Amino acid sequence: DIQMTQSPSTLSASVGDRVTITCRASQSISTWLAWYQQKPGKAPKLLIYKASSLESGVPSRFSGSGSGTEFTLTINSLQPDDFATYYCQQYNSYPWTFGQGTKVEIK
C-alpha cells in the first residue's frame, strides 16, 4: 500500500493567514493526488484533483502543487469557513489511501 503522511497534524492560524499543508507519499504517485475538506459531522468535500486542478465551485484561495512524492495544499487568506480538517488521497495505485488529516484550528 502507498502510505500518505500529512504534516502538520494540527495547525493554528488566524483569519487572513496563508496556510500550507504538506502531504508526502511513500512512493511516487505522479500527480494522482486529491485534497478534501471535512467539517465535523459532514462528508468530505473535494477541493483539488490531479494535484493542482481546482474542483468547480471551490474558491480560488485554495491551490495545490507538487508531483512525485511531495505535495502541498495552500489556502491564501484563510476565511472563517476554512477551519476544518483536510485530507490528501492518492489514486495512483490500489488500494486508494488517505493521509491521516490536518486540522486547521482558530488561533
Add this chain to the structure above:
Amino acid sequence: QVQLQESGPGLVKPSGTLSLTCGVSGGSISSSNWWSWVRQPPGKGLEWIGEIYLSGSTNYNPSLKSRVTISVDKSKNQFSLKVTSVTAADTAVYYCARACIGGSCYFDYWGQGTLVTVSS
C-alpha cells in the same frame, strides 16, 4: 447534480453482518464511474473499503477483502455493501461516493454518511 444517500441499520451485533445501501439520484449508476464505499471510525481518518463498476467488476481494500462484498442493482440505481464477521473495530461512519471520473479515481460526490455501531 448527483446525490447519494446511505441507508441501513445503525446497530449491528458482533460477529454479525453489516449491510448498507447507497441510492443514487440525479444521475445514472450506469454512467462511466466507479462507485465506492469509504469509512471513518469516530475521531479517526478515512479508509477506502472498495468499489464497483456498472458491469459488476469490483476492487477491494486487501485489509478488508475477505469480509467485504459490494454489489450493484442497476434497476434500482443503487449499490450495496456487506461486511461479515464484524467487530467493534468496524464501528464507523460509512460513506458512499462516486469515483473514477474519466479514469481519475478521486471522489467527487459523497453521501452524508451513516454511523454504524457494532455492539451487543
